[in-house]
Amino acid sequence: MEESPLHQFELENWVPISLGGLDISINKAVVFMWIVIAVAAVLMIMAGSSRKLVPGKLQSLAEMMVDFIRSMILDTMGKEGMRFFPLIATLFLFILFSNLIGLIPGSYTVTSQIIVTAVFSFVVYGISLVLGFMLHGAKFLGILVPPGTPGWLVPLMIPIEIISQVARPVSLAVRLFANMTAGHVMLAVLFSLTIGGGLLIGWLPFAFTVAIYGLEFGIAFIQAYIFSILTCVYLGDAFHLHGHDEHAH
Amino acid sequence: MAPSQDPLYAGLGQAVRIATDLLAALIVGGGLGWVCDVYLFDSTPWGMIGGLVLGLVAGMRNAYRSVQRWTNP
Known part of the structure; x- marks a missing residue:
């Protein structure tokens, strides 16, 4: 009964595999990552296979989702951003489904591991850097000096901008990881209070558990949304050099 | 998706964004300063303070930038 609220995040190797000194064992997180991919893929393929003019429930849900991602890309990146639709849709669906599946009691939230979110965010940021240098060449370094900076401020602005650029993938990774971890710790603490409190006072933390569980559903959507819209914003910054300060969309 | 267009949830998302923007830049700045201190210049503690x-x-700048984006979504 008395177990740490962080116990839920601990991973033990189910199938220990070691490849040249690299630990690639299969644990709970890996299995749940497979489950998330399978659920998302099966749902979307099933939804996409009927292609009726008047969509059924599943198809209209999928259409809503595709439309939502599409308008997100068009708002932040414009038409040329549609190249990245597969990347952003995949990120959004994976994060959304892993957040939602993690809410099922007894399952595991893949996005509560900082390594997962960090890999996503650094890959996204790497893509935006490569894209920026491909499109603008060395001029892309101008992103370190915002337009309208007086000359004497440039030596100060460059370190500040470097830090604020490096902080982008860090904040992207930390945000998703911290939100999922904090939510699950809170649920665990409240529920252990419920069990410890018994019938006399236990109903109070139980009511909070229910309320916060509902909030966590919202958070699952919001975090998937924020992660993918910030991906769009960062990729968009690589498209439109200095576009981010003048024309806020 | 309905929840993200709900004003409560949209506001919640924006609030969470600002908080982590501030925190992440502080961590990165301090971290880079610390790296300069320990591995590059041996200037403890000035690199970390400056960082x-x-x-x-x-x-602040990142937070300001994301606030700028809200004005006309």
């Missing part, structure tokens, strides 16, 4: 100050400024 933290710059990180604070960079965090």
Whole structure:
């Protein structure tokens, strides 16, 4: 009964595999990552296979989702951003489904591991850097000096901008990881209070558990949304050099 | 998706974004300063102090930038 609220995040190797000194064992997180991919893929393929003019429930849900991602890309990146639709849709669906599946009691939230979110965010940021240098060449370094900076401020602005650029993938990774971890710790603490409190006072933390569980559903959507819209914003910054300060969309 | 267009949830998302923007830049600034101190210049503690100050400024700037985007979504 008395177990740490962080116990839920601990991973033990189910199938220990070691490849040249690299630990690639299969644990709970890996299995749940497979489950998330399978659920998302099966749902979307099933939804996409009927292609009726008047969509059924599943198809209209999928259409809503595709439309939502599409308008997100068009708002932040414009038409040329549609190249990245597969990347952003995949990120959004994976994060959304892993957040939602993690809410099922007894399952595991893949996005509560900082390594997962960090890999996503650094890959996204790497893509935006490569894209920026491909499109603008060395001029892309101008992103370190915002337009309208007086000359004497440039030596100060460059370190500040470097830090604020490096902080982008860090904040992207930390945000998703911290939100999922904090939510699950809170649920665990409240529920252990419920069990410890018994019938006399236990109903109070139980009511909070229910309320916060509902909030966590919202958070699952919001975090998937924020992660993918910030991906769009960062990729968009690589498209439109200095576009981010003048024309806020 | 309905929840993200709900004003409560949209506001919640924006609030969470600002907080982590500030925090992440502070961590990165302090971290880079610390790396300069320990591995590059042997200038403890000035690199970390300077890095933290710059990180604070960079965090403010990132937060300011994301606020700028809200005005006409």
